[in-house]
Amino acid sequence: MEHCINEKVKNIQISGIRKFFNLVSGTKDMISLTIGQPDFPTPEHVKTAGMKAIENNYTTYTHNAGYIELRTAVANYVHKKYALTYSPESEVIVTVGASQAIDIALRTILSPGDEVILPGPVYPGYEPIIHMCGAHLTTIDTRDSEFKLTADKIRPALSEKTKAIILPYPSNPTGVGLSEEELKAIADLIRGKDIFIIADEIYSELTYDRPHISIASFLREQTIVLNGLSKSHAMTGWRIGFLFAPENIAKHMLKVHQYNVSCASSVAQMAALEAVEAGIDDALPMRDQYKQRRDYVYERLSSLNFEVVKPDGAFYFFIKIPSHIEETSFDFCYKLATEQKVAVVPGSAFSEYGEDYFRLSYACSMEQLQKGLDRIEAFMKTQNR
Secondary structure, eight states: GGGSHHHHTTOOOOOOHHHHHHTTOOOOOOOOOOOOOOOOOOHHHHHHHHHHHHHHTSSSOOOOOOOOOHEEEEEHHHHHHHOOOOTTSSEEESSSSHHHHHHHHHHHOOOOOOOOEEEEETTTSSSHHHHHTEEEEEEEEEEGGTOOOHHHHHHHGGOOTTEEEEEESTTTOOOOOHHHHHHHHHHHHHTTTTTTTEOOOOOTTSSSSSSSOOOTTTGGGGEEEESSSTTTTTOOOEEEEEEOOOHHHHHHHHHHHHHHHSSSOOOHHHHHHHHTTTHHHHHHHHHHHHHHHHOOOOHHHTTTEEEEOOOTTEEEEEOOTTOOOSOOOOHHHHHHHHHHOEOEEEEGGGGGGGGTTEEEEOOOOOHHHHHHHHHHHHHHHHHOO
């Protein structure tokens, strides 16, 4: 019966990140610098809140958009953190992770034939949804602008079919962010056009050299903001995300959300309430440790003469494979994994513009990073002969 499957679904490829992770997982003594998952546990007080929610029978359906107490707390959270103002009653939706927020945002706004502008290289989670909506991608090469999708790069790519621009900053896989001036320039370019900005800000609490700024500060009426607790509070498995948008947009996304999942987990929502209230600054000690790791990795990579843009957010490095190595990024990474037992992600997992690169995640212990980089150093010595 496979021939009866939706062709758009059949053409979707398994994420290159997961594909490579699955390929090397289970290998004895493998150091994995692949998955973007915090190595910290969920804060104890948040776990306790989740357990209490079960004990107190918070185990039924909630409002489709989430508990109003949580939506109010989340609105207060983003107001305090990023000076954004949203109505808890009509402009905030609690989603099943930021991934579901991406899904309902794109499915709400896209029609067949629409075009979506993305930076390349880019996280692979957007493309399949865009294709399933019958829309098309315009992926802009950002390799010559330190991986930044700027107004100057967007301008020539705009067309009458452009429906949305995705700004995933701080970026997976590159770790770079956009400055206030760069965001303002994009806002000025798009203001008044029938184009949405989808600002995926899941790494907003993990910025190291400057505070995070949302483009919604400058273009609220056209911006859909996606965020969540997976990265900031080490809550990947709790599956809690947030979607913020003006009421006239949010009310339509809520319909898609309702028929998609009904509501996010009631137990996880109560844990999230604790996270954004009592744990509003839980990310800070984790961020400090990530910054130390970033600085260490950058020093090691520089000493090995890798070409790399120093990230100012998230927990990734996107590293150029030396030009004298005439292998695909997949073959390079597979060889590194088999010969030195250290796993990184081939850049080809992040669009055609990721080829000739690899992604290294430093969401792991300093000990693991030291061992992994020692092995990468040994491997590169064999490649430089």
